[in-house]
Amino acid sequence: MNKILQCAASKPIPVLRNVAEPAFLPRDVSGFLDQIFVLAKERVMSLLVGAPPWLAQIVSSLLNIVAMLAVFLSLFALMSVFERKILARIQNRLGPNRVGPFGLLQPAADGIKMLIKEDIVPLRADKVVHFLAPILMAAIAILALGIIPYGRNMTPFAIDGGILFFFAIGSTTELSVFMAGWGSNNKFSMLGAMRAIAQMISYELPLIITVLPVVMVVGSLRPDAIVAAQSGYSLGVIPHWFVLNPWGAVAFLLFFVSGLVESNRTPFDVPEGESEIVAGHMTEYSGFKYATFFLAEYLGMFAISGLTVTLFLGGWHAPVSFLGFVPSWLWFFAKLGVLLFVFIWVRGTLPRTRVDQVMNFAWKFMLPMAFTCIVAAAVWHFAGRNLAGWLWSLGLLAVVYFGLSRVLETGKKFAPRIYRFAE
Amino acid sequence: MNSVAFVVITVLTLAAALAAATLSKLVHAALCFAAAFVGVAAFYFFLGAEFVGLVQVFIYVGAVAVLIVFTILLTRRDGDKECGFNWSGVVIAIAVFGGLLWAILKTPVFAVAAQPIAPLSVRQIGKLLMTDYVWPLQCAGLVLTAALIGALILAMEERR
Numbered sequence: 001m002n003k004i005l006q007c008a009a010s011k012p013i014p015v016l017r018n019v020a021e022p023a024f025l026p027r028d029v030s031g032f033l034d035q036i037f038v039l040a041k042e043r044v045m046s047l048l049v050g051a052p053p054w055l056a057q058i059v060s061s062l063l064n065i066v067a068m069l070a071v072f073l074s075l076f077a078l079m080s081v082f083e084r085k086i087l088a089r090i091q092n093r094l095g096p097n098r099v100g101p102f103g104l105l106q107p108a109a110d111g112i113k114m115l116i117k118e119d120i121v122p123l124r125a126d127k128v129v130h131f132l133a134p135i136l137m138a139a140i141a142i143l144a145l146g147i148i149p150y151g152r153n154m155t156p157f158a159i160d161g162g163i164l165f166f167f168a169i170g171s172t173t174e175l176s177v178f179m180a181g182w183g184s185n186n187k188f189s190m191l192g193a194m195r196a197i198a199q200m201i202s203y204e205l206p207l208i209i210t211v212l213p214v215v216m217v218v219g220s221l222r223p224d225a226i227v228a229a230q231s232g233y234s235l236g237v238i239p240h241w242f243v244l245n246p247w248g249a250v251a252f253l254l255f256f257v258s259g260l261v262e263s264n265r266t267p268f269d270v271p272e273g274e275s276e277i278v279a280g281h282m283t284e285y286s287g288f289k290y291a292t293f294f295l296a297e298y299l300g301m302f303a304i305s306g307l308t309v310t311l312f313l314g315g316w317h318a319p320v321s322f323l324g325f326v327p328s329w330l331w332f333f334a335k336l337g338v339l340l341f342v343f344i345w346v347r348g349t350l351p352r353t354r355v356d357q358v359m360n361f362a363w364k365f366m367l368p369m370a371f372t373c374i375v376a377a378a379v380w381h382f383a384g385r386n387l388a389g390w391l392w393s394l395g396l397l398a399v400v401y402f403g404l405s406r407v408l409e410t411g412k413k414f415a416p417r418i419y420r421f422a423e
Numbered sequence: 424m425n426s427v428a429f430v431v432i433t434v435l436t437l438a439a440a441l442a443a444a445t446l447s448k449l450v451h452a453a454l455c456f457a458a459a460f461v462g463v464a465a466f467y468f469f470l471g472a473e474f475v476g477l478v479q480v481f482i483y484v485g486a487v488a489v490l491i492v493f494t495i496l497l498t499r500r501d502g503d504k505e506c507g508f509n510w511s512g513v514v515i516a517i518a519v520f521g522g523l524l525w526a527i528l529k530t531p532v533f534a535v536a537a538q539p540i541a542p543l544s545v546r547q548i549g550k551l552l553m554t555d556y557v558w559p560l561q562c563a564g565l566v567l568t569a570a571l572i573g574a575l576i577l578a579m580e581e582r583r
Contacts, residue, residue: 129454161545164477171485175457178492182450197489221545 030325037067037329038153064156068145076298077107083344090348110291117287122185125284129183134285134292136176141299143169148306149223151316151329162223163215166307167208170262173300174200177281180293184284192280195355199261199268202362207258209370210251213377214242214311223307227315236321241314246394247376252312254370256339259304261358263297266347268358305339306332313339364408372400425469432469436462449495457488474545 032039041063048056081096081104088095096103121130144166146157159165174197181193215221218229232240242248261268282293309315313335316328353361376393383389439458446452460483467476552560 126448126450129451159473161474161477164474164481164545168477168481168485171481174489175454175484175492178489179454182492182496197493201489219546 030327034152034327034329036327037151064146068156069142072142072145072299072302073295075302076295077111079298079340080110080294081106083347086341086344087348090345114288114291119287119289120284122284124185126183126185129179130284131183131289133176133180133183133281134289134296136179137173137296138292138299140169140172140176141296141303144303145299145306147223148303148310149227149315150306150332151327154316154329155224158222158224161221163211163221163226163307163311166303167204167211170303171204173262180285181281184281186284188279188283189281192283196264196281199358199362202359203258203261203366206254206362206366206370207262209367210255210258210373211311213247213251213373216374217242217377217381223310223315227310227317230314231317233321239314239317239319241312241317243312243314245377245380245390246397247373247380248312250369250376250397251373252308254366254373255308255312256342258366259301259308260343260346261362263301263304263343265301265343267350267353269352301340301343302336305336305343308339309335365404368404369397369400372397428469432462432465436466450492453488453491453495456491457484460484460488474548 041060044063045056045060048059051059084106085095085103096106099105099109121127147155147159147162147165149155149158155162157165177193177196177200181189181191181196184190214226218226220226220229230239230241234240238244243252282290285293309332316332318324318326318328318331376396379396380389380393383392436459439455439462443452443455443459446455461480464476464479464484467473467479
């Protein structure tokens with residue numbers, strides 16, 4: 001069950017293998033920094049050599065969980081303040097700058113504020129369901145974070161079907177959204193939950209189908225294998241990341257957009273559109289329960305971004321071979337940071353879409369393109385994974401893309417809007 | 424450790440299933456049903472059938488439970504006031520239980536302590552699906568496609 005534990009318990013890990021030749025640092029220092037967390041855990045586990053295996057297993061799992069929670073909860077705090085700062089910069093404001101240096105202590109102030117706020121539960125609410133919904137949602141997001149390889153030998157929950165685990169767990173989010181909407185006993189909440197579930201189900205399809213080409217090409221559902229398949233460089237500078245193939249690039253874009261939708265971020269935050277339905281399924285939540293929803297949304301965003309990095313951006317591999325001496329986990333979090341910045345950037349620049357636009361886009365454009373990615377990946381594979389295959393798959397994707405654009409072209413530009421459901 | 428885990432999973436699954444059968448509010452029952460599905464998935468994990476466990480969560484919790492919940496929402500106006508007792512349901516339940524019991528008792532006893540077999544990897548399952556079981560797979564695909572098209576046609580009729 002726990003790969004790291006088994007290694008730690010039975011034999012020392014051959015830690016320094018396949019670390020790329022460092023340029024500036026001596027080999028040992030680079031390798032040590034790369035494996036510093038694995039070694040630290042190994043040290044702790046070595047204190048338990050005589051202990052029964054179940055105790056060692058529990059301690060090992062707890063160490064993984066605590067490390068993950070610590071990292072991602074602090075990342076959440078950082079992200080919340082950086083998001084406000086960046087949004088402020090985009091909107092030509094200053095953003096939070098009162099609490100601590102540059103407003104960096106703002107998350108602490110927010111946390112305390114949320115904790116001491118009154119927790120209001122509607123009188124007619126279904127108390128148990130209302131209480132459980134935010135907890136379930138945050139738990140799902142944390143579980144989904146477990147399968148991502150954060151660095152060399154650093155997967156908290158390394159199972160064979162890791163990718164499947166991610167989506168299996170992720171599909172439970174719909175149930176928690178429903179619980180929030182239904183438990184609140186409020187029509188805005190219920191409408192928001194309905195919208196959220198419809199949107200999630202629609203975009204889960206392209207989300208999963210765009211993963212299929214990667215899984216097909218790698219031949220494994222294990223995140224570590226997917227990262228390993230993206231190792232190596234052409235000419236020493238071009239990494240073998242899947243995003244650099246035509247099918248990979250298209251799948252990456254589709255996956256990223258679906259990820260935006262799944263995490264209810266701004267261009268697609270229809271379920272909680274303030275101008276339409278107050279705050280969707282979160283309308284009746286206040287205080288720390290609301291903060292838990294907020295936390296779950298951000299953790300879900302980290303999970304989706306982490307999976308994007310794993311699937312398409314080479315996981316923890318360095319972008320060029322001579323930078324291989326930088327610790328692998330640092331690369332992972334650098335890439336994660338870039339993706340999170342794009343999330344914020346998109347939020348600051350794009351207006352909200354309409355419900356029907358979101359759904360049409362999913363079914364009429366995303367889904368056919370996602371299927372084309374599978375075919376393009378197969379073409380690339382059978383052409384011998386070379387330049388010819390690269391060009392063939394590019395051509396196929398281009399043909400389908402322009403064909404779809406022609407088919408979906410409605411021809412009416414700037415026509416008066418027709419209201420079908422609200423007259 | 425293993426027996427403790429077994430007992431915990433069993434108790435939770437059975438409790439969830441019992442709650443699903445007895446709770447008067449239908450939505451509560453559906454949610455407990457989903458919890459029971461998770462318990463069954465935990466059993467699959469426990470037995471080393473990782474793939475089956477994941478698919479169990481994926482399909483039953485992610486799709487079937489959501490479908491049940493939606494069905495309850497869209498069909499019942501008085502979903503909160505369902506607490507009548509249905510004798511025909513009891514008869515059917517007893518009949519199904521008796522049938523299952525009879526089938527189990529009639530089955531020749533197979534060795535419970537069989538040789539431990541290596542758990543199938545996802546790759547092996549994929550190979551088998553594409554070679555030995557390719558016809559059932561294609562048939563299932565055809566049925567699902569037909570269902571999808573049927574659903575689309577049903578949904579489109581609204582526009583006329």
